[in-house]
Amino acid sequence: MITARSLPTFVVTFAVAYAIFYVLSVEYNLALFTYHPALEEFGFLVEQAKDGPAMYWYGWLATSAISAFVLAALTSWLPEGWAKRLWPGWSWAAPVSVMFVFVYILRRFFLR
Amino acid sequence: MIVALLILHGLLAVALLGAITHQTISVWAPMRGAAGSFVGRMRAVPAKSYVNAIVVLYALTALLGGIIYPTYRLSVRIVLEQMQLYVPNGAFELKEHFVALGLGVLPAYWYFWREPQTAEHTRTRAVLTALLAFIVWWGFLVGHVLNNIRGFDL
Numbered sequence A: 001m002i003t004a005r006s007l008p009t010f011v012v013t014f015a016v017a018y019a020i021f022y023v024l025s026v027e028y029n030l031a032l033f034t035y036h037p038a039l040e041e042f043g044f045l046v047e048q049a050k051d052g053p054a055m056y057w058y059g060w061l062a063t064s065a066i067s068a069f070v071l072a073a074l075t076s077w078l079p080e081g082w083a084k085r086l087w088p089g090w091s092w093a094a095p096v097s098v099m100f101v102f103v104y105i106l107r108r109f110f111l112r
Numbered sequence B: 001m002i003v004a005l006l007i008l009h010g011l012l013a014v015a016l017l018g019a020i021t022h023q024t025i026s027v028w029a030p031m032r033g034a035a036g037s038f039v040g041r042m043r044a045v046p047a048k049s050y051v052n053a054i055v056v057l058y059a060l061t062a063l064l065g066g067i068i069y070p071t072y073r074l075s076v077r078i079v080l081e082q083m084q085l086y087v088p089n090g091a092f093e094l095k096e097h098f099v100a101l102g103l104g105v106l107p108a109y110w111y112f113w114r115e116p117q118t119a120e121h122t123r124t125r126a127v128l129t130a131l132l133a134f135i136v137w138w139g140f141l142v143g144h145v146l147n148n149i150r151g152f153d154l
Helices: A007-027 A057-075 A080-084 A090-105 B002-028 B038-043 B047-082 B086-112 B119-147
Strands: A033-036 A041-044
Touching (some): A007 A090, A057 B047, A057 B086, A090 B086, A090 B119, B002 B038, B002 B047, B002 B119, B047 B086, B047 B119, B086 B119
């Protein structure tokens, strides 16, 4: 259970874990589900494109959100002493770092 | 239907843009004295009063964007690829990832703006606000350019 005392640990861990899980989900295509927009069909986990393109973005969001929630809930049970040492700035430093990673991953669009 | 959703998505984005911009200005350049000018009044707004609106608007705008995204994927992105418009295509790819990362930041943003606001979290609040402002501005400008790409002579 997430209490008021453990909330800062939860939100900081969630922000960090979500950013890391998201970039891993994108890079290794770990989508929890696939959407086929032309067919208006959902498929469990990663499916190849059928009639038209396959969309994995929703699945990446789900993978990241669920994984980060579980990890953040687990870390919010850690002792208070450990939680106090957790730098709140990780909540922005991790997402900003991952944003730079995406700029690097997608550089091919801008360097042609 | 999809046009109505796109317009609603744009209107929500405008409201979000206004809220996050006011909050960011008031956090990074707060008004010390009396606010007499237009800019001064922007700097003097109570930053905390925008938090819940920003969280709700961000979530709703992202949700609507997610609903209309398949239409973009089928009708717009394929055309961009065929026309070899790599920069707009890449800018939208970045938008999709930045907005997704912003969703993960929202709980921390909301928490650090909650009462009681301790001085030790001042920088965290300021940077989280600036981060969300950058994401919202990026998303808005990229969406605007793509929506009107025929007029940009690209």
